[in-house]
Amino acid sequence: MADHHFGGIRIRHLYKIFGPNAAAHIEAAQKGMTKAELNRAHGHILGLKDINIEIPSGCIQVIMGLSGSGKSTLIRHINRLIDPTAGEVLVDGVDVVKMDETQLREFRRHQTAMVFQKFALLPHRSVLDNTVFGLEVQGIARSKAVDVAMRWLERVGLKGFEDKYPNQLSGGMQQRVGLARALSNDAPVLLMDEAYSALDPLIRTDMQTVLLDIQKEIKKTIVFITHDLDEALRLGDQIAILRDGEIIQQGTSQDIVLRPADDYVANFVKEVNRGRVVQVEAIMSPLRGATASSGLTVHAGTTVEEAVRLLASVPDGDVTVLGASSEPVGVVTLRQLACAMVSSQGQERQRDVVAMAR
Structure with a gap:
């Protein structure tokens, strides 16, 4: 497994201008x-503007935005497929921008692995040979490389398919090969650029589940690019929302949904199923000596939707929220839960939810 002392990623004052005289x-x-001004006055494109992100080791950082917002440009700075015009990209404390060719090659081989939207599998190689590709490049003995690759192929659900070729697999299975190949590298940083965007919705949800399950074990530092808010909210420990090359908001899924920074973000989160995203500790009343009356308890991290199901059996009661050591930290009522499920624009719906719950 990758080194557990890995220090994460810090991007500081990153700018990228596209054009002959950036x-x-x-x-x-x-x-x-x-x-707009830079384009009009000088014919250059401002791709990224003063990007600052801290990505702790072992967490999933989602970078989200519409087409043209700069998210793919940003992820390609982390393994320096694109050179910045200014700024620092510190990976495990080392500035990737300052690396020479040899250091960069070593860094790309051992520190990062990438999963692409279009799978990027080699058509003339079997599933197994695609999966061992990165290990071959590193010069690892074939027998050891095959052992590692087979373990990951089994882990992503492709045991028995190792001799097939990419054109014999569905899109979802091809993406599993891409994931197994990236994981075989055992790099601490996994870069995923719209990795699931080309997949059908059900397969996409499956792949999200595969990633979340594997992440519990391997605790990689994952940078995941998407334009899909549901995917961002499901996967991201942290989310950064980009527009026109600038970060408009950074935070947890809770922050983004409950406290959108501006109208642009508010529009993004308007249609979100808040009950599945918002967690009880975000809306509870902190405890002041008294405990809840009904005896019902939930742990912090429980979604509002799950808590509503529990409270439906005792509509007049409330629920005690338990912290990490199972100590009571707050109380949440049905009314608070109902309010959390609808945005501030939905007062009528809110009353309906409360009425239905009664």
Whole structure:
């Protein structure tokens, strides 16, 4: 397994300007020139503007935005497939921007692995040979490489398919091969660029589950790009929302849904099933000496939807929320739960929910 002392990723004051004379315009961008102004005045494109992100080791960081927001540009700075115009990309404390060719090659082989939207499998290689590809490049003995690859193929549900070729597999299975190949590398950083966007919704949900299950064991630092909010909320320990190359909001799924930073984010989260995202500790009343009357308890991390199901049996009661050591930390009522399930625009729906629950 990867080194557990891995220090995560820190991106600081990252700018990317696309155009023949990018360096000449960096100062203007740093002083606040907008994307539209830079394009109009100088014919250059401001791809990323003052990006600052801290990604702790072992967490899933989702970067979300619409097409053209800069999210794929951003992820390609982490393994320096794209060079920044200014800024730092520190991976495990080392600035990738300052690496020479040899260091960069070593870094890409051992520190990062990437999963692409279009699978990027080699068509003339079997599933097994696709999976061992990264290990071959590292010069690892065939027998050892095969052992590692077979373990990951089994883990992603492809045992028995190792001799098949990519064109014999469905899209979902091809993406499992891509994931097994990336995991075989045992790199501490996993970069996933719209990895599940090409898949059908049900297969996509399956793949999210596979990733979350595996992540519980391997605790990689995963940067996951998506334009799908449900996917972001399901996968992300942290979410950063990009628009026009700038981060508009960073936070947990709770922060994004309950406290959108502006109208742009509020529009994104408007249709979200809040009951499945919001957790009880985000809306509970902290305990002040007294415990709840009904004797019902839930652990912090329980979603509002699960808590409503529990409370449906005692509609007049409330639920005690238990912290990490099973000590009571707060109380939540049916009314609070109902309010949390609808956004501030939905007062009528809120009353309906309360009425139905009674």
